[in-house]
Amino acid sequence: MGDAVERLRAAGVPVVAEPAAQPWGERMAVVRDPDGNRVLVAERG
Template structure:
């Protein structure tokens, strides 16, 4: 068995607010949208290199297809890493859009510069560039 790719999916408290972060602030482009009664309930997004994520709005009390509850989320078990050209500029742009900065940009010993912001649901997003 060979696995070819992975597609992380995030459960979102407010899908439109999360779309604004990933699409408008980080530059992901909408690739697919599933609606229920005219309202988006799942959206997949891609970056120019093909990296993709899925965002799903999950109402309180709704179990996933797997039967496990998806709310409430206790702790944050997901972290996304996004590469960019300039971490300092990216973090400042995200801060100016109102996204909480968790870690200010810093040089890492593995020759990258990174910082962290939180997405609207509190998931940590690592923003990275070459040092």
């Protein structure tokens, strides 16, 4: 997860929420696409 978010950040993608563990066992981050939409990036725990 962290590597994916760092690659997106290096490509200039704004990171809205850093990767964080969720109570239900997933790690999630939020980025913004070129149109301003929020995109959820998740991985199972």
